[in-house]
Amino acid sequence: MQIRNGLRMLAHPGQLYEAFTRSQLYRSVIRNPWPTNARTRALAVMGSVFLHLQPTRTRPEAIKITYTWGLGGISFLFFLILTLTGVLLMFYYVPQVPLAYQNMLDLQGSVSFGQLMRNMHRWAAHGMVIVVFLHMCRVFYTGSYRPPREFNRIVGVILLVLTFLLSFTGYLLPWDQLSYWAVTVGTNMVGSTPFLGGLVQFLLLGDKTVGQNTLIRFYTLHVIALPLLLSLFLSVHFWRIRKDGFSRGL
Amino acid sequence: MATTTQPPKAGAGQGGENTRVPSREEMLARLATRRNPETQVATARRKANTVQVWPHLMIRQFLATIVVSLNILLLAVLINGPLDQLANPEKTPNPSKAPWYFLNLQELLLHMSPDLAGVIVPSLALVAIAAIPYFDNKPEGVGVWFYSRKGIPITIFTFIYTFVLESALVLIDAQFPAKTWFANIVNGFVSDSSTQGFIVQAFAGYIYPLSIMAILTGILILIMAKVWKANRTEIIIALFTGFVASYTLLTIIGTAFRGPSMNLFYPWAMPASH
Numbered sequence: 001m002q003i004r005n006g007l008r009m010l011a012h013p014g015q016l017y018e019a020f021t022r023s024q025l026y027r028s029v030i031r032n033p034w035p036t037n038a039r040t041r042a043l044a045v046m047g048s049v050f051l052h053l054q055p056t057r058t059r060p061e062a063i064k065i066t067y068t069w070g071l072g073g074i075s076f077l078f079f080l081i082l083t084l085t086g087v088l089l090m091f092y093y094v095p096q097v098p099l100a101y102q103n104m105l106d107l108q109g110s111v112s113f114g115q116l117m118r119n120m121h122r123w124a125a126h127g128m129v130i131v132v133f134l135h136m137c138r139v140f141y142t143g144s145y146r147p148p149r150e151f152n153r154i155v156g157v158i159l160l161v162l163t164f165l166l167s168f169t170g171y172l173l174p175w176d177q178l179s180y181w182a183v184t185v186g187t188n189m190v191g192s193t194p195f196l197g198g199l200v201q202f203l204l205l206g207d208k209t210v211g212q213n214t215l216i217r218f219y220t221l222h223v224i225a226l227p228l229l230l231s232l233f234l235s236v237h238f239w240r241i242r243k244d245g246f247s248r249g250l
Numbered sequence: 251m252a253t254t255t256q257p258p259k260a261g262a263g264q265g266g267e268n269t270r271v272p273s274r275e276e277m278l279a280r281l282a283t284r285r286n287p288e289t290q291v292a293t294a295r296r297k298a299n300t301v302q303v304w305p306h307l308m309i310r311q312f313l314a315t316i317v318v319s320l321n322i323l324l325l326a327v328l329i330n331g332p333l334d335q336l337a338n339p340e341k342t343p344n345p346s347k348a349p350w351y352f353l354n355l356q357e358l359l360l361h362m363s364p365d366l367a368g369v370i371v372p373s374l375a376l377v378a379i380a381a382i383p384y385f386d387n388k389p390e391g392v393g394v395w396f397y398s399r400k401g402i403p404i405t406i407f408t409f410i411y412t413f414v415l416e417s418a419l420v421l422i423d424a425q426f427p428a429k430t431w432f433a434n435i436v437n438g439f440v441s442d443s444s445t446q447g448f449i450v451q452a453f454a455g456y457i458y459p460l461s462i463m464a465i466l467t468g469i470l471i472l473i474m475a476k477v478w479k480a481n482r483t484e485i486i487i488a489l490f491t492g493f494v495a496s497y498t499l500l501t502i503i504g505t506a507f508r509g510p511s512m513n514l515f516y517p518w519a520m521p522a523s524h
Contacts, residue, residue, distance in 0.1 A: 041304040054307065057300040061393070063307045070314045077318055101336045108333065119326035127322065129351050140382070140490055141405075143391040143483075150383035157380040164351060171349050180337035181346040189348075189355060189368030197365065209339060248393030 053238055055245075062246035067142070071135035075163075078128035079230070085121040086223065093173065095219035097212045100175040125167050132163045144247035152240040155233055162230045169222040172215065183218070184210050343523050344510045353504030354497050360512055361423050363455030371463075375493055386486050400484055408470065408488045412495035415466060420503060424514050428454040467492070 010016060020026055035041040042056040061067065092111055093103045107114035136156060139145055145153040172183045187210070191201035206213030348356050358367035391397045396405060433450045440446050467489070474480040474488045509515040510523060 035304055038302065041302045045302075045304050051304070051308075054303050056304075057297065057302055058307060059299060060301050060306070063301075063310060065310065067393070067395075070310065073311055074314060074318055077315055081319065081322060098336055104333055108330075115330060116326050119329065119331050120322055122331035123325045123329070124322050126350075127318075136379070137494060140379075141397075141401075141487075142393055142395050143397055144393060145383040145386075146389055146392045147383065147387050150387070153383050154380045157376055161376065167351065168349060174333055175337045176334035177337055177341070177343055178332060178334040180339070181343055182348050185346050185348045185356065186352055189359065189364060192364030193369040194365055197369070211339075 053242055055242070058246055059248065062248040067248060069134075069138060071131055071138050075128060075132045075135055076234070078124045078131060079234070081124045082121060082128065083227065085117045085124065088117050089121060090223060095173065095215050097175060097215055100173065100215060104174045104176070125170060129163055129167050132160055136160055139247075142247065149240070149244050149247065152237060152244065155237045155240065159230065159233050159237060162226060162233065166222060166226045166230065169218040169226065172210070172218045173222065175215065180210055183214070345508060345512050345523055347504070347508070350501060350505050353508075354500035356512075357420070357500040357504040357508070361420070361428075362459035363451070366456060366459065379490070379493070382486060382490070386483050388483075391483065397483055397487060400478060400480060401487055404474065404478060404480065404484055404488050405491045408491040409495045411470060411473075412492050413499055416496060416499050417503075419462065421514075428458045432458070 032043045032047055033040055035044040045051045045054060045056045092107050107118055172179045187201050187204055191197050206217050355368055355372055396402045429450060432453050436446050436449050470488055470492060471485055474485045506517040507514050509520050
């Protein structure tokens with residue numbers, strides 16, 4: 001009898017799906033029904049670790065596209081795309097002189113979708129620098145930095161600096177002429193600062209000129225230290241937005 | 251809405267003979283009925299002026315995610331990231347350029363001492379940007395694009411002001427470098443060459459660029475205060491716009507107009523780097 005019922009369900013995918021959503025397994029993972037009314041919609045936002053950072057209700061003015069242009073969210077999306085493509089690139093990349101450059105050629109020439117992953121990583125990185133900067137401008141021109149959001153402005157500027165540093169440290173990794181000399185020019189600027197400049201430059205390069213020590217330092221900063229630091233400040237940034245409310249209305 | 255009106259279901263009574271554990275829904279409903287009338291009025295008013303994040307905000311985020319991801323994918327399919335030859339410390343390309351978002355600093359480097367251009371000016375700019383809310387701390391104007399009726403004209407004016415004057419300064423400094431003409435002047439007064447070098451360095455590297463920056467900023471503030479009758483917020487809008495315009499202009503010059511030996515060229519007449 002039960003077997004026959006089971007077979008009948010197989011013939012009707014809709015019933016099978018319904019039985020699945022009624023099962024203990026499904027309900028232990030997805031606790032709320034698909035949101036169809038005010039209550040279940042609120043529960044869906046509150047009950048999810050990924051969504052609960054957002055309020056359940058908000059003023060319509062605060063989420064108008066022509067108000068925020070979604071720039072903060074798009075910056076975060078770029079960060080996610082960069083993390084994903086970055087992890088895939090790490091599978092093929094060894095930060096060693098001159099092997100790193102050979103890895104780049106292999107990645108572009110013989111790894112499936114290697115060139116695509118690299119391109120996406122690069123364009124998303126440029127995109128993130130631009131969009132983070134534009135977000136900083138949007139927040140300024142809408143007066144969204146005003147109390148009680150002063151501290152979040154500071155956190156935002158720190159995030160801007162971290163974005164620059166992430167992009168800059170990533171710039172060296174292909175180990176071609178372009179990256180080598182760009183980083184030489186960039187770090188020479190730091191080195192010309194009076195008092196601590198030379199020391200900071202040596203700390204960054206691990207040497208007097210850009211070389212193997214620099215590559216491993218920039219690589220470590222790029223793939224772990226700076227992303228962690230960025231995530232930390234990002235959490236504070238999001239949390240403060242949640243606590244202070246969206247800047248228009250409420 | 252449903253949360254506030256649902257009465258507790260039968261069988262979920264307070265203690266007594268029925269010891270069944272109430273369901274989550276029943277608990278929520280019970281909590282709702284416990285609220286006092288004042289809170290309920292406030293809640294109702296809040297609900298009338300707001301929309302639910304699911305679906306109103308979520309749908310925007312969902313669409314933005316798709317549009318942006320597809321665009322990045324499309325860009326990645328169409329355009330390959332550049333890869334030059336293997337790094338060679340012996341062979342310096344001319345020009346050697348930093349990544350584009352630092353080319354504004356590299357442009358400053360051509361007009362002032364390296365510590366000023368590479369560290370002090372950008373650090374001060376970042377600190378100033380972060381410090382804005384501590385100087386402009388009135389809550390009025392939150393969530394309003396360009397603050398007041400004067401906001402947009404001020405922004406446009408400052409953009410033009412900065413673009414015109416700064417382009418002129420870059421051209422003047424390329425044609426008549428401060429180091430050269432000041433060295434000629436100093437030559438007439440000081441004979442010792444090391445003293446000469448020191449004076450020229452101090453003037454061309456620090457005094458001259460710093461005074462130009464201070465004077466241009468001062469004039470901008472003066473125009474805002476006297477001509478536009480701008481208040482503090484509007485002056486800050488002008489200053490911030492001046493920063494954004496400088497960043498944009500210097501990035502464009504550094505990216506598109508600087509060629510071999512960091513000389514100025516038209517983008518369409520740019521010689522190949524070597």
